[in-house]
Every structure is written in C-alpha cells, then in structure tokens.
Amino acid sequence: MELKFVDPRSLKDNPDKARRSKSSPQADALLLATIKAVGIVQPPVVAAETDGGNGFVIDDGRRRVKQAIAAGLEQIAVLVVSRAEDGGAMRSLATSITHEQLHPVDLWRAIERLVALNWTEEAIGIALAQSVRQIKKLRLLANVLPAMLDHMAKGDMPDERQLRTIAAASLDEQKEVWKAHKPSKGDPQVDWWRVAQGLAKTRMYAxxxxxxxxxxxxxxxxxxxxxxxxxxxxxxxxxxxxxxxxxxxxxxxxxxxxxxxxxxxxxxxxxxxxxxxxxxxxxxxxxxxxxxxxxxxxxxxxxxxxxxxxxxxxxxxxxxxxxxxxxVVSKPRPDVTRKGIEMIGDLRTDALHEALSRAPIEDETLLALLVLAFAGQNVRVDSGAGGDFRFGGRFGRHAAALFDAEGKFAFDTDTLRVAARGVLIDVLSCREGMSKSGVVALVAGAAIGADSFLANMGTEDFLACLSRLALEGSCTDTPVLPRARVKDTRAALVEHFKEGHFVHPAALFASGVTSLTEWLAKNAVTEVEDDDVTDVEDIGADDQMIDGDADGEFEEGYRDAAE
Structure with missing residues (x-):
C-alpha cells in the first residue's frame, strides 16, 4: 500500500463498483462543502490499470473524487493498492455495506466538541452543508442530560416529539424526572413517554x-x-x-x-x-x-x-x-386571578386549622363555633347513610376519644376541648370547591385571630397571580418602587418579603365576611306554626336528616360548591 498525490481528473471509474445508483443532491452538497472546508479526510483507494495503461482505477471513494473535482482541487492523496483478481468488486461491495451512519448522539457531541474548539455555528454549518438553524437544533439536543444521552447511545431512543420536549427542559428538571423514570436492571427500556410527560409545559405562542x-x-x-x-x-x-x-x-x-x-x-x-x-x-x-x-x-x-x-x-x-x-361594562383583569383565589383558600384553611389547634379559645366560643361549623355548606349528615359525611366515619375518631377504657361515655374538660377542636378542623374549610364552608369559616377565623397564622404570601407563586395594578398596590408601605416591567416589580417584592411577612388584604378573614348580612337574613330564625311543630314531632328519630332537604338550602349550597 502506497500513498500518492494525483490529479483527481486522471482517476478512472471502476466498472465493477458495487454502488451504481446516484447519490442524492443533498448528500453530494454536504460532501462538497466538507471537502471545501477541511479537505478529503479519508483518501480514496485506487489500483493500477490492468489493460496496459499507466493510470489508476478507483476501488473506493468515487464520490470523494467527484466532489474533489467539483471543489477545484488539483491534487488529492490516494492509497494505491494491488489490483485484485476480481477487479476490486468484493472490496467495493464490502466497503459500501460496512459503512455505518454516525449515531445521532455522537453527532450532537461532535458538534459540541467543535464549538469547544472555537468553531462557530456558521462555520460548522458551511462545513457540513447545514443551515445555522439546523446546527442550533443539534446543539440544543446536545444539552440533554448526559445520563439520558448515554442511555440513548445504547440504541434506546425516544421519538422526535419526545426528544424535543426533553431537550427544551432545563438540566435540573431533566435530572429530577430521570431520577424517577431511569431504567432498572430488570427492565433496561425507558418509558420515554412518561419522561416527556413529566417535562412537558404549556406553551403560549407569540x-x-x-x-x-x-x-x-x-x-x-x-x-x-x-x-x-x-x-x-x-x-x-x-x-x-x-x-x-x-x-x-x-x-x-x-x-x-x-x-x-x-x-x-x-x-x-x-x-x-x-x-x-x-x-x-x-x-x-x-x-x-x-x-x-x-x-x-x-x-x-x-x-x-x-x-x-x-x-x-x-x-x-x-x-x-x-x-x-x-x-355593557368592560371587565378588566381582576386584582387576583382564579389561581390566586384558590391559593388564598388553601392559605386561609391552613391558618384556620393552625389557629384551631393552638389559639386560646373560650369554652363558650368553642361551642358556638361547633354550631357554626355544622351550618357550613360543606356539611351533610345522613342518618344511616355511608360515606365521608357520616358521624361514624369522618368524626368517629373524635367521638371515640370521649369514651374511657371500659367503654363508658366519660371524659374530662381537656379531652372534650381537644375533640371539639378536632371536629372543627375536619369541618371548617376555606378552600375553593365542594369542601368550602362558606362565610361561617371566615367568621370563625376572624373570631379566633387566624389572620396571625397566615403564611407569607410575598412569594413568586402568589404575586404572579396579581394584576399589574394590584401588584403595584402591594408596594405601599414598602421601600419597593413599581418598575416598568411587571416581572421586575414582582422580583423586587419577592426579595423584600423574603425575610418579612406579607399578607394580601383579600386573604384576611374579615375581608371575606361582607356577605354575612345576606347569610344572616337567609338563615334568620322565624316563628313556627303549631301545625309545623306537630309535623316535625311526628317524624321518627331514625328518619331525621340534617341536609337542608326541607327548605332546599343544602341542595343550593351543594350546587354552588360544585360550580
């Protein structure tokens, strides 16, 4: 075997070559661009003519020779080998079928290596005959978590859509999802759908x-x-x-x-x-x-x-x-979004339950709160019925605390107080949805000072739920001045309240009892006619239900909560 430099135009085609179909224009353009940028990396293999000529016949590398001529190269390096008895037919076939396309993971890593060696994306694109956009895309895929890339390199690849979702996520997010879905020794396959699902985010397009x-x-x-x-x-x-x-x-x-x-x-x-x-x-x-x-x-x-x-x-x-x-009245963006209202409901409920557990409560107030709690729109008592609303189910653990070791209904004041507080915690809720107690929970919270138990709301999650006007209003009584961008104002408030404590006025328990007058009027005590009393007394004890069926109040409250 000998290395020589020859004019590519002097080389002759091998009549026994294995690859006879034409290559695609895109593949030829890619090879031409590569030769212009870095030359011929692997010299073509040639053999001396056997018909008396003094030239060379191409055994391997016909496309490289063709594109070298197109690139205007006057000389190229070739490897001269001895002429095979079959004219190089087997050598041409073996070389053609053993060529393997570069694995996508290796391609991504190779491009990153070129960038590390000070190649620009534009130069890489020219050398590989690819658009700069395509190079950027490949570089984005190279930012996939290394552990995922190592697994993909073994042949277990996600589909294109899943790969796009994974590549668009941050490395920290990928790391958390990969920790939950990486393959086990018994099952080496990855459920890429679940990985992509865990990293998917809602996109809003420009x-x-x-x-x-x-x-x-x-x-x-x-x-x-x-x-x-x-x-x-x-x-x-x-x-x-x-x-x-x-x-x-x-x-x-x-x-x-x-x-x-x-x-x-x-x-x-x-x-x-x-x-x-x-x-x-x-x-x-x-x-x-x-x-x-x-x-x-x-x-x-x-x-x-x-x-x-x-x-x-x-x-x-x-x-x-x-x-x-x-x-027709224009409806501007509300001060607090629906998500913010739901967050307020959660924060109020946590604060209310904390206050019921720890705040000092007079016995009379405690009993009054129990009465209030069972007037909540989330409370239903069906005699003989099953489900979470039964006393024996939901409240049984509190009632059981009122019995001694011998099964007698006996308790002290402290035990009664603990049980009463537990019942109130299970019943009263400010959360949005069917569990919401309504105005009675707000009255209860205001009565026991639950405002002081509200968590700090000066966080990114909650402040993102405020309108621009409401957000700038939150700067009052703080050294933070509204910025030109809402994002900057929010970031400044988050930083300010990081060591402080912020409660939005809408979250205060007293701010939610504006409908108390309406509730009181709706539930006002009225005199009952003698006939009505007789009807009630005629009802058997086993048939009594406290669910508002008599006047439709429960049904209405239940529908409101469901909506």
Missing amino acids: RDASFGDELAQAYGIAWVEDLFAPADQDSRYTTDVDAFLGAQQEWMTQNLPKKGVIAEVSNYGEVKLPPKAERVYGTPKKSDHTAMYLDREGKVKTVHFRMPEAKKKARDSETAAGEDEAI
Missing part, C-alpha cells in the same frame, strides 16, 4: 399574542424560539402562562370597543354573553355590542351580540340610553 413588545416587556415575557418548528413560521413561545394571559387581558382592556365587554368562557370553551343576549352570526349592526374573550389557547376572540329591545315605558331618552349603556 403568533397568538395580540399584544406587542411593550406589554411583553412590561409582563417580563421572554420569547423562546422553537428550533424544531418549520423555519418559515413564527415559532416563538413562552411557558409563563400567567404573564401571557395577563398581557392579553390588558390588551383587550386597552382596545375594547365603545360597546364592548370582556367576557368569560365556560368549561367547554364557549363564550358567556350577558343575560338575554342574542349572538349575532352575520354582519353586526351599529347598535350591536362586541364581546372579547380568551379561548383555551389564550387567543383573543371577538363575537357580536344583540340585546333585546327595552319595553316601552314612560321614561326620557337619556334614562333609556343610560340603562342600555349599563348593560
């Missing part, structure tokens, strides 16, 4: 945003480009869903038409129009109204609706116009 750069900066939205999306579309996105929806909401408020209203949507994604409104599907009239809302993807949608004509009465035109305008 192409769906109605707001511009100014609001994006105000809400601290930093767009990230999806390098896997088609290059001809705007693929920028953010995973800060609250910030995106807040900016959309503020844009709607700023751009609301004269006869417009910001509407909400149902659980099914349908817009909720004002009562008695009739949706207009055709061309709207000047007298029609406009409703703007956000759909499930966070896009701003617009529909038109028509209100029924008011009945003719003796009224002046100004009054009629005033009432008509009153129908």
Whole structure:
C-alpha cells in the first residue's frame, strides 16, 4: 500500500463498483462543502490499470473524487493498492455495506466538541452543508442530560416529539424526572413517554399574542424560539402562562370597543354573553355590542351580540340610553386571578386549622363555633347513610376519644376541648370547591385571630397571580418602587418579603365576611306554626336528616360548591 498525490481528473471509474445508483443532491452538497472546508479526510483507494495503461482505477471513494473535482482541487492523496483478481468488486461491495451512519448522539457531541474548539455555528454549518438553524437544533439536543444521552447511545431512543420536549427542559428538571423514570436492571427500556410527560409545559405562542413588545416587556415575557418548528413560521413561545394571559387581558382592556365587554368562557370553551343576549352570526349592526374573550389557547376572540329591545315605558331618552349603556361594562383583569383565589383558600384553611389547634379559645366560643361549623355548606349528615359525611366515619375518631377504657361515655374538660377542636378542623374549610364552608369559616377565623397564622404570601407563586395594578398596590408601605416591567416589580417584592411577612388584604378573614348580612337574613330564625311543630314531632328519630332537604338550602349550597 502506497500513498500518492494525483490529479483527481486522471482517476478512472471502476466498472465493477458495487454502488451504481446516484447519490442524492443533498448528500453530494454536504460532501462538497466538507471537502471545501477541511479537505478529503479519508483518501480514496485506487489500483493500477490492468489493460496496459499507466493510470489508476478507483476501488473506493468515487464520490470523494467527484466532489474533489467539483471543489477545484488539483491534487488529492490516494492509497494505491494491488489490483485484485476480481477487479476490486468484493472490496467495493464490502466497503459500501460496512459503512455505518454516525449515531445521532455522537453527532450532537461532535458538534459540541467543535464549538469547544472555537468553531462557530456558521462555520460548522458551511462545513457540513447545514443551515445555522439546523446546527442550533443539534446543539440544543446536545444539552440533554448526559445520563439520558448515554442511555440513548445504547440504541434506546425516544421519538422526535419526545426528544424535543426533553431537550427544551432545563438540566435540573431533566435530572429530577430521570431520577424517577431511569431504567432498572430488570427492565433496561425507558418509558420515554412518561419522561416527556413529566417535562412537558404549556406553551403560549407569540403568533397568538395580540399584544406587542411593550406589554411583553412590561409582563417580563421572554420569547423562546422553537428550533424544531418549520423555519418559515413564527415559532416563538413562552411557558409563563400567567404573564401571557395577563398581557392579553390588558390588551383587550386597552382596545375594547365603545360597546364592548370582556367576557368569560365556560368549561367547554364557549363564550358567556350577558343575560338575554342574542349572538349575532352575520354582519353586526351599529347598535350591536362586541364581546372579547380568551379561548383555551389564550387567543383573543371577538363575537357580536344583540340585546333585546327595552319595553316601552314612560321614561326620557337619556334614562333609556343610560340603562342600555349599563348593560355593557368592560371587565378588566381582576386584582387576583382564579389561581390566586384558590391559593388564598388553601392559605386561609391552613391558618384556620393552625389557629384551631393552638389559639386560646373560650369554652363558650368553642361551642358556638361547633354550631357554626355544622351550618357550613360543606356539611351533610345522613342518618344511616355511608360515606365521608357520616358521624361514624369522618368524626368517629373524635367521638371515640370521649369514651374511657371500659367503654363508658366519660371524659374530662381537656379531652372534650381537644375533640371539639378536632371536629372543627375536619369541618371548617376555606378552600375553593365542594369542601368550602362558606362565610361561617371566615367568621370563625376572624373570631379566633387566624389572620396571625397566615403564611407569607410575598412569594413568586402568589404575586404572579396579581394584576399589574394590584401588584403595584402591594408596594405601599414598602421601600419597593413599581418598575416598568411587571416581572421586575414582582422580583423586587419577592426579595423584600423574603425575610418579612406579607399578607394580601383579600386573604384576611374579615375581608371575606361582607356577605354575612345576606347569610344572616337567609338563615334568620322565624316563628313556627303549631301545625309545623306537630309535623316535625311526628317524624321518627331514625328518619331525621340534617341536609337542608326541607327548605332546599343544602341542595343550593351543594350546587354552588360544585360550580
């Protein structure tokens, strides 16, 4: 075997070559770009002609020779070997079928190595005949957790969509998910679907945003480009869903038409129009109204609706116009989002339960609270029925504490107090949903000073639930000044309250008892007619139920909680 430098144009094709089909233009372009950038890495293999000529026949490397000519190279290095008896046919076939494509993991790592050696993404793209976008995509995939890459290199690869989700997550997030789903010795396969599911995040796309750069900066939205999306579309996105929806909401408020209203949507994604409104599907009239809302993807949608004509009465035109305008009232973003309301419910409940456990409570107050607790909308007692609402089920452990070792109903005052507090903790709740006790829990919390047990709400999670106006209002009585960007204001407040204690006014127990008067009026004690008393006394003890069926109060409360 001998290494020689020859003119590539002098080399002849081997008539016994194994690969006869044409290579793709993309593959040829890639090889040409590589030769121009770094030359021919592996010299072609040639053999001397056997028909009396003094030239060389190509045994291996025909494409390299062809692209070297296209690159304008005057000389290339070749390995000269002795001519085989079969004309090099077996050598050509063996070389062709043993070539293996570089593993994707090795390709990603190789590109990272080039970058470490001061190759720019542009230079790598030119050398590999790839777009800079494609190189960026490969570099993103190289940021997959090394432990995952090592496993992928063994042949267990996720599909493209799963790989995209994994690569888009931070290394810390990948590490936590991999810890839970990495393969065991008995099962070497990875459930990549679960790995990707654990790292998936809701994306809000810039192409769906109605707001511009100014609001994006105000809400601290930093767009990230999806390098896997088609290059001809705007693929920028953010995973800060609250910030995106807040900016959309503020844009709607700023751009609301004269006869417009910001509407909400149902659980099914349908817009909720004002009562008695009739949706207009055709061309709207000047007298029609406009409703703007956000759909499930966070896009701003617009529909038109028509209100029924008011009945003719003796009224002046100004009054009629005033009432008509009153129908359509723009609804700005609430100070606290729904998520924030739910967080307040959780924090209130924790504080209430803490106060019931530790705060000093007079015996009379304790008994009064028990009466209040069983007036809560989350309490139901069915005699003889099963489930969590039975005394024997949910409250049995508290009742059992009132018996001595011999099974006698005997207890001291301290035991009774502990049991009463336990019942109150199980019953009273401020959380949103069916377990909510309603105003009675707020009254109870205010009565025992549960406000002092509320946790610090000056956190990123809670402050992200506040509107811009409410967030800036939280700067009052603090050295923090509102910033141009909502994100910066929130970060400054989080830093300020890191060692302090912040409670939003909406979370105070007293702030939620504004509907107490209405509740008292609804549940006012009235005189009972003699006939009614007789009816009640006729009911057997085993048939008694405390569930509001007599006047429908429980059913109404149950529906409200479910909604």
